[in-house]
Each structure stands twice: as C-alpha cells, then as structure tokens.
Amino acid sequence: MRLEDIYLTMQAFLATFAVLNVLFWRTLHPTVGARRASPSSSPSLPSIRPPRISLLIPARNEALNLERLLPSLLQNDDPTLEILILNDRSEDATERVARRFAAVDSRLRVLEGAALPEGWLGKNWACHQLALAATGDVLIFTDADTKWAAGAPNAIARALETGDAHGLAALCAWPAQVVADPVSRLIQPLQQWSLVAFLPLFFLPVRAFPIAVAANGQCLAFTVRCTNASAVMPACAAISSKTWHWLEG
Structure with missing residues (x-):
C-alpha cells in the first residue's frame, strides 16, 4: 500500500470516529446513561452544609x-x-x-x-x-x-x-474559548478535533477505559x-x- 493510501485511510478512520462521537453525544448519550444507572440509585441528598x-x-x-x-x-x-x-x-x-x-x-x-x-x-x-x-x-x-x-x-x-x-x-x-486573532481561530478547533477523533467516547458508557481521559x-x-x-x-x-x-x- 502506498504512503498516500495509508494517509487517506487514517484520515477516513479519524473522520468516521469523530462523526460517531458527535452523534453519540448529541443523540444517544442520555439514553445510554440512563440504562447504566441503577434503578435504585438516586442523586445524593443535599448536605446540611453546602460544600465550601x-x-x-x-x-x-x-x-x-x-x-x-x-x-x-x-x-x-x-x-x-x-x-x-x-x-x-x-x-x-x-x-x-x-x-x-x-x-x-x-x-x-x-x-x-x-x-x-x-x-x-x-x-x-x-x-x-x-x-x-x-x-x-x-x-x-x-x-x-x-x-x-x-x-x-x-x-x-x-x-x-x-x-x-x-x-x-x-x-x-x-x-467557551474566546479568541480574537485569525491564527487562534484556526488553531482552537484542533483542540476539539483531538477529543472527538481520538477518544472512544461512544464506548465509555458501556465500559470505562482509564487511559481514555482528557481534561x-x-x-x-x-x-x-x-x-x-x-x-x-x-x-x-x-x-x-x-x-x-x-x-x-
């Protein structure tokens, strides 16, 4: 396989991965999250003293x-x-x-x-x-x-x-990322791309991956x-x- 073909294949894979992540968080995530929650689980009651x-x-x-x-x-x-x-x-x-x-x-x-x-x-x-x-x-x-x-x-x-x-x-x-200059406007989306293209977000509600963490x-x-x-x-x-x-x- 030529180097150009490998490059195009990788780009197609990352693009597909990114689309799956975006679709998951926009449509499936609330449903999957609800299925994972235990029927008997409920949010913790408010504490007597709010956290400092x-x-x-x-x-x-x-x-x-x-x-x-x-x-x-x-x-x-x-x-x-x-x-x-x-x-x-x-x-x-x-x-x-x-x-x-x-x-x-x-x-x-x-x-x-x-x-x-x-x-x-x-x-x-x-x-x-x-x-x-x-x-x-x-x-x-x-x-x-x-x-x-x-x-x-x-x-x-x-x-x-x-x-x-x-x-x-x-x-x-x-x-929200507030940027003023054109160069920053071009660079900032790369940060979001790195998340949606490389983290298996759509798998995490089913199984946790300790290395799949970003902040x-x-x-x-x-x-x-x-x-x-x-x-x-x-x-x-x-x-x-x-x-x-x-x-x-």
Missing part, C-alpha cells in the same frame, strides 16, 4: 488577566467562598493587583510562591502549594486568563456533590478526598507543564 469552595489560581506575570478574572469571581455572593492566588515569583504587577482586590474582599488571599524544588515543574509546584493551603471541601483550579459567570463555582460544586453517590470525585468544565486545565475541580495534595500531587512533579492541562492531581 476553594478557587485556586496559580499566577505568574498575570497582572492584566487578574484585572478581568477577579471581578468575575468576587461577584459571587457566597460568603464562604475562598479564593487563593499564588504569586509565582512574578516580574510584573501581579502581586500588587491581587493584593488590591484582597484589601476590599476578605474571601481573597494572596500567597507567595516558594522556590521551585528540584524535580518539579513550575505550574505543578504552584498548584501543589495552593492545594496545601486550601481549606475548602471542593478545590477548583482555574487559570488567570479566564472569566467566570456568576454562580459558576457553586454550580460546579453542586455537580460534584450530586455525582458523589455515583463515585464522582473530579470533573472538568469546558469553558481542560482552565477549570479542574476535585473533592478534597480525591486531591490529597500531600500524597498525590508530588507524584505528578515531573509531568510536563502541557500535560498539566490534561491531568491534575
């Missing part, structure tokens, strides 16, 4: 982005919300901007990042420090270049709480029991910074 949320933001040279992110987070009226920003040895006004917002809202705390230990990569180490400092029941890691809708942190925490009865201990929210590092949420920062995150010290966007904790 810790929003964790690693920040290195993110002064401009924090000006947009922090107002969107502080608009949430949850008095128990904890927002932690780790200033990872920034060289711009990141710390000054973060402390300005912290001065007017006690829910926001600013941490100073420690020196990078041998064997760690920067973002992994920053997130590890944030997890150790957090006091919430649900830990939500988010990037500084995001913007949150009012009520979004609580919606994520409720989803985790409801899924707890079915063993859900972590989830990833996939935010977006812009918003990763964990229950505290899942994270166990002191034991789990050090094991991820050597994971590359790019891999952090697919796996955390």
Whole structure:
C-alpha cells in the first residue's frame, strides 16, 4: 500500500470516529446513561452544609488577566467562598493587583510562591502549594486568563456533590474559548478535533477505559478526598507543564 493510501485511510478512520462521537453525544448519550444507572440509585441528598469552595489560581506575570478574572469571581455572593492566588515569583504587577482586590474582599488571599524544588515543574509546584493551603471541601483550579459567570463555582460544586453517590470525585468544565486573532481561530478547533477523533467516547458508557481521559486545565475541580495534595500531587512533579492541562492531581 502506498504512503498516500495509508494517509487517506487514517484520515477516513479519524473522520468516521469523530462523526460517531458527535452523534453519540448529541443523540444517544442520555439514553445510554440512563440504562447504566441503577434503578435504585438516586442523586445524593443535599448536605446540611453546602460544600465550601476553594478557587485556586496559580499566577505568574498575570497582572492584566487578574484585572478581568477577579471581578468575575468576587461577584459571587457566597460568603464562604475562598479564593487563593499564588504569586509565582512574578516580574510584573501581579502581586500588587491581587493584593488590591484582597484589601476590599476578605474571601481573597494572596500567597507567595516558594522556590521551585528540584524535580518539579513550575505550574505543578504552584498548584501543589495552593492545594496545601486550601481549606475548602471542593478545590477548583482555574487559570488567570479566564472569566467566570456568576454562580459558576457553586454550580460546579453542586455537580460534584450530586455525582458523589455515583463515585464522582473530579470533573472538568469546558469553558467557551474566546479568541480574537485569525491564527487562534484556526488553531482552537484542533483542540476539539483531538477529543472527538481520538477518544472512544461512544464506548465509555458501556465500559470505562482509564487511559481514555482528557481534561481542560482552565477549570479542574476535585473533592478534597480525591486531591490529597500531600500524597498525590508530588507524584505528578515531573509531568510536563502541557500535560498539566490534561491531568491534575
């Protein structure tokens, strides 16, 4: 078989795979999911005390982005919300901007990042420090270049709480991607293509594949029991910074 034929065959396979995934999630997924659920299973009852949320933001040279992110987070009226920003040895006004917002809202705390230990990569180490400092029941890691809708942190925490009865201990929210320049508009769809073309989504309701996991590092949420920062995150010290966007904790 010629190289061109192999290439065309692979492209046809990936395209077919992608179509099956899209059709599954648009039409079959609710039905299959309902069949898998046990007849006796039901969502967990709301807890007496709503879960306390810790929003964790690693920040290195993110002064401009924090000006947009922090107002969107502080608009949430949850008095128990904890927002932690780790200033990872920034060289711009990141710390000054973060402390300005912290001065007017006690829910926001600013941490100073420690020196990078041998064997760690920067973002992994920053997130590890944030997890150790957090006091919430649900830990939500988010990037500084995001913007949150009012009520979004609580919606994520409720989803985790409801899924707890079915063993859900972590989830990833996939935010809308806002891009301005033409190059980014061309590149962004490739990220979605990688998911629909390579992950066997239509098989997962029937059988779980541990390696068939993908996530977006812009918003990763964990229950505290899942994270166990002191034991789990050090094991991820050597994971590359790019891999952090697919796996955390």
